[in-house]
Amino acid sequence: MTTQSDDADESPRVPIVCPACETTARIPLSDVADRLENHNERLHDGEAVAKVDPDVADRVADLVASDLGLLD
Numbered sequence: 007m008t009t010q011s012d013d014a015d016e017s018p019r020v021p022i023v024c025p026a027c028e029t030t031a032r033i034p035l036s037d038v039a040d041r042l043e044n045h046n047e048r049l050h051d052g053e054a055v056a057k058v059d060p061d062v063a064d065r066v067a068d069l070v071a072s073d074l075g076l077l078d
Protein backbone atom coordinates (compact mmCIF):
# COMPACT_ATOMS: atom_id res chain seq x y z
CA MET A 7 0.00 0.00 0.00
CA THR A 8 1.45 3.29 -1.05
CA THR A 9 0.58 6.63 0.30
CA GLN A 10 1.54 9.42 -1.99
CA SER A 11 1.65 12.82 -0.51
CA ASP A 12 1.27 15.70 -2.88
CA ASP A 13 4.16 18.04 -2.35
CA ALA A 14 2.33 20.85 -4.09
CA ASP A 15 -0.35 20.75 -1.43
CA GLU A 16 2.10 20.84 1.39
CA SER A 17 4.38 23.61 0.30
CA PRO A 18 3.11 27.13 0.83
CA ARG A 19 2.40 29.06 -2.34
CA VAL A 20 3.45 32.60 -2.86
CA PRO A 21 1.60 34.97 -5.15
CA ILE A 22 3.78 36.81 -7.63
CA VAL A 23 2.80 39.74 -9.79
CA CYS A 24 4.27 41.16 -12.96
CA PRO A 25 2.84 44.60 -13.70
CA ALA A 26 4.43 44.67 -17.15
CA CYS A 27 2.75 41.43 -18.24
CA GLU A 28 -0.31 41.93 -16.04
CA THR A 29 0.38 38.43 -14.84
CA THR A 30 -0.22 36.91 -11.47
CA ALA A 31 0.62 33.38 -10.40
CA ARG A 32 0.94 31.34 -7.27
CA ILE A 33 4.26 29.59 -7.08
CA PRO A 34 5.40 27.03 -4.54
CA LEU A 35 7.68 28.76 -2.10
CA SER A 36 10.66 26.64 -3.08
CA ASP A 37 10.33 27.65 -6.75
CA VAL A 38 9.64 31.34 -6.36
CA ALA A 39 13.18 32.61 -6.68
CA ASP A 40 13.87 30.55 -9.79
CA ARG A 41 10.59 31.39 -11.45
CA LEU A 42 10.99 35.10 -10.89
CA GLU A 43 14.54 35.03 -12.17
CA ASN A 44 13.55 33.05 -15.25
CA HIS A 45 10.62 35.29 -16.02
CA ASN A 46 12.58 38.48 -15.61
CA GLU A 47 15.50 37.20 -17.63
CA ARG A 48 13.40 35.93 -20.51
CA LEU A 49 10.90 38.75 -20.70
CA HIS A 50 12.45 41.78 -19.09
CA ASP A 51 16.17 41.64 -19.87
CA GLY A 52 16.94 40.65 -16.31
CA GLU A 53 15.16 43.57 -14.70
CA ALA A 54 13.29 42.68 -11.52
CA VAL A 55 9.86 43.48 -12.91
CA ALA A 56 8.01 40.46 -11.63
CA LYS A 57 8.12 40.13 -7.89
CA VAL A 58 6.35 38.68 -4.89
CA ASP A 59 3.01 40.34 -4.31
CA PRO A 60 3.82 43.25 -1.99
CA ASP A 61 0.67 42.53 0.02
CA VAL A 62 2.10 39.24 1.16
CA ALA A 63 5.81 39.95 1.00
CA ASP A 64 5.86 40.48 4.74
CA ARG A 65 4.15 37.18 5.33
CA VAL A 66 6.53 35.34 3.03
CA ALA A 67 9.27 35.94 5.55
CA ASP A 68 7.10 34.19 8.11
CA LEU A 69 6.37 31.35 5.68
CA VAL A 70 10.06 30.84 5.06
CA ALA A 71 10.78 30.86 8.75
CA SER A 72 7.94 28.43 9.35
CA ASP A 73 9.06 26.24 6.45
CA LEU A 74 12.50 25.99 7.96
CA GLY A 75 11.03 25.22 11.36
CA LEU A 76 12.41 28.39 12.86
CA LEU A 77 9.12 29.17 14.56
CA ASP A 78 8.76 25.88 16.37
Ligand SMILES: [Zn+2]
Pocket residue numbers: 024025026027029045049050055056
Ligand atom coordinates in the same frame (compact mmCIF):
# COMPACT_ATOMS: atom_id res chain seq x y z
ZN1 LIG B 1 6.64 39.98 -16.92
